[in-house]
Amino acid sequence: MDLETSIRSLKLAEQYSGMVYAALGIHPWNVNAVTEDEFQQTIELVSEKRQNKALIAIGEIGLDHKYVEIWDKQLMVFNEMLRLAEKLDLPVIIHSRGTTEQIVEMLPSYNLKKVLLHWFSNPISVLSKVVENGYYITEGPPTVYSNGIREVARRIPLTNLLTETDGPIRFFKQPFDGKKTTPAFIPTVVKAIAEIKKVDATLVAEQIKKNFEAFFGVKLN
Numbered sequence: 001m002d003l004e005t006s007i008r009s010l011k012l013a014e015q016y017s018g019m020v021y022a023a024l025g026i027h028p029w030n031v032n033a034v035t036e037d038e039f040q041q042t043i044e045l046v047s048e049k050r051q052n053k054a055l056i057a058i059g060e061i062g063l064d065h066k067y068v069e070i071w072d073k074q075l076m077v078f079n080e081m082l083r084l085a086e087k088l089d090l091p092v093i094i095h096s097r098g099t100t101e102q103i104v105e106m107l108p109s110y111n112l113k114k115v116l117l118h119w120f121s122n123p124i125s126v127l128s129k130v131v132e133n134g135y136y137i138t139e140g141p142p143t144v145y146s147n148g149i150r151e152v153a154r155r156i157p158l159t160n161l162l163t164e165t166d167g168p169i170r171f172f173k174q175p176f177d178g179k180k181t182t183p184a185f186i187p188t189v190v191k192a193i194a195e196i197k198k199v200d201a202t203l204v205a206e207q208i209k210k211n212f213e214a215f216f217g218v219k220l221n
C-alpha cells in the first residue's frame, strides 16, 4: 500500500460502491520507496476523502521485523499513520510480522477506537491482551492447514475474528494449490473456522458479517 495503490483502491471502491471498500495508507514494505511528497499526499488524500463512504480504514500500516535497515522510517511512518487514524477517527488494519508484541504495547498511547491485527500468528501469549483491548484479528487461507493459525482461531472469541484473503499472493498448500488468493477462498476459511470451533458454518459466516459491520461501521446488504 502506497500513494498509487491508495488512489487505485479508492477508485475501485467508488466504482463498486457497497461491494468493495478501501483502506488507504502506507505499508511498512513501502516506506523506503515513498518520497516525502508522496507521504504528505497520502495523508492529504485520506484526510480529504474522510467523508467518502468508500473509505473505511487506514491500512495496511505497521512494522515488519524483516526490514530492520529501514526500521526508523517504519516507526516514523507508522506513528504518523496512527496519528492520522486518531485524528480522523478511522479504524486501522495493522501488519505486524514479528512485531505484534511491540505494537500491542504501543497502541494504548494512541486514542484508537478500532484496531485490527491482520494475519495474527504469534506470540499466542499476546492474544489475551488483544481480546482485553477489544481488538480484532483476521485469519485467511492458512486457517485450513497451519497448526499455529488453527490454534489462534481456536482461542480467539468469534466476536473478535474476521476473515481475509491477504494478497496478492499464492497459497501453495492444499486445497489452494498455488492459486492466487481471491475472495472465493473465504467459504473454505469459514468452514475451517467452524470445524475448529465446533459450530455451524452459517453461524460463523453471520458473526463475521456482524463483526465486519461493527468494526468498519458499514451495513452490508
Ligand SMILES: [Zn+2]
Binding pocket: 060, 094, 095, 096, 118
Ligand atoms: Zn500484511
